[in-house]
Amino acid sequence: MRAVVCKEFGPPESLTVEQVPSPMLGAGQVRLAVEACGINFPDTLIIEDKYQFKPPLPFSPGGEVAGEIVEVGAGVEGWKVGDHAMGMCGWGGFAEEIVLEAGRLVPVPKGMDSVTAAGFTMTYGTSHYALEDRANLRPGETLLVLGAAGGVGLAAVEIGKVMGARVIAAASSDEKLEFCRRAGADELINYTTESLKQRVKELTDGRGADVIYDPVGGDLFDEAMRCIGWEGRLLVVGFAGGRIPQLPVNLVLLKGCQVIGVFWGSFTARDPARNSANLAKLGAWFEEGKLRPFVSATYPMEEAGKALRAMLDRRVIGKIALVTGKGNAKLGQSGGVFAAR
Numbered sequence: 385m386r387a388v389v390c391k392e393f394g395p396p397e398s399l400t401v402e403q404v405p406s407p408m409l410g411a412g413q414v415r416l417a418v419e420a421c422g423i424n425f426p427d428t429l430i431i432e433d434k435y436q437f438k439p440p441l442p443f444s445p446g447g448e449v450a451g452e453i454v455e456v457g458a459g460v461e462g463w464k465v466g467d468h469a470m471g472m473c474g475w476g477g478f479a480e481e482i483v484l485e486a487g488r489l490v491p492v493p494k495g496m497d498s499v500t501a502a503g504f505t506m507t508y509g510t511s512h513y514a515l516e517d518r519a520n521l522r523p524g525e526t527l528l529v530l531g532a533a534g535g536v537g538l539a540a541v542e543i544g545k546v547m548g549a550r551v552i553a554a555a556s557s558d559e560k561l562e563f564c565r566r567a568g569a570d571e572l573i574n575y576t577t578e579s580l581k582q583r584v585k586e587l588t589d590g591r592g593a594d595v596i597y598d599p600v601g602g603d604l605f606d607e608a609m610r611c612i613g614w615e616g617r618l619l620v621v622g623f624a625g626g627r628i629p630q631l632p633v634n635l636v637l638l639k640g641c642q643v644i645g646v647f648w649g650s651f652t653a654r655d656p657a658r659n660s661a662n663l664a665k666l667g668a669w670f671e672e673g674k675l676r677p678f679v680s681a682t683y684p685m686e687e688a689g690k691a692l693r694a695m696l697d698r699r700v701i702g703k704i705a706l707v708t709g710k711g712n713a714k715l716g717q718s719g720g721v722f723a724a725r
Contacts, residue, residue, distance in 0.1 A: 601624070
């Protein structure tokens with residue numbers, strides 16, 4: 385089979401596409417013919433040995449996949465050859481085949497194509513876990529989403545609206561904010577031309593945001609701590625901005641607020657039953673037309689480095705995906721459009 389291979393830790397341009405042996409299938413596992421693989425910020429870290437998970441070399445990056453089950457191992461129940469599935473793999477997804485524990489896969493929701501499915505699990509799973517399980521976002525509250533045009537950001541905008549919040553989307557350009565508006569954001573802030581703190585205060589009559597979703601970190605975290613409301617909840621999702629900020633604990637005291645870590649990957653391992661219930665809810669919301677995932681571009685396997693470079697340079701809006709050429713997932717499928725309701 386063909387796979388994108390990381391032979392030594394380095395930049396995206398060091399990746400190669402090679403013929404490699406198909407992985408062995410064991411008991412309790414299924415073999416998935418990968419049709420598409422979602423591309424996420426952790427993929428840029430894992431190839432440079434900067435991520436908390438460190439696979440042995442050589443390996444293929446790619447942490448979430450969608451495709452068709454082509455082989456089922458002994459003892460597997462609930463799956464059969466021909467079923468379409470999506471799920472998380474940590475790494476190994478930039479390949480034509482992958483072997484996974486059956487419990488790590490979930491059915492693709494009705495009406496969802498493989499390109500969309502390949503970018504659904506991590507972004508929507510993370511954002512739903514953050515807003516419902518960690519922040520307990522309530523109807524009528526104000527949710528501020530930083531980095532709102534990225535994959536997890538747009539998912540947070542959509543999920544926040546489904547949960548009944550007033551959503552303020554903050555991003556680095558008017559072009560990106562237009563996508564946030566289309567995703568349902570009530571208010572928009574361009575934090576390269578406006579003061580995040582001042583605009584949030586203006587939009588909330590001085591109260592500040594009830595919940596802040598932060599996948600960026602850096603200077604934006606510093607500003608967010610100064611525009612959070614009394615008893616607000618600031619969700620630490622990631623550090624796409626590059627700098628891990630320091631927490632001014634005096635502000636936590638003065639604002640009576642909480643700073644809450646969101647480690648969705650660990651949650652899925654520690655509480656798989658609740659994670660499965662969350663993903664089922666998200667799938668139902670998609671089937672009901674409440675969620676419209678946005679895939680802005682697809683790339684062939686030979687352009688994996690180009691795709692990861694776009695992610696590193698923060699040029700991605702919504703999700704991007706790698707397409708293997710298997711099944712019905714073709715280049716351009718879902719590219720540049722919100723998935724149909």
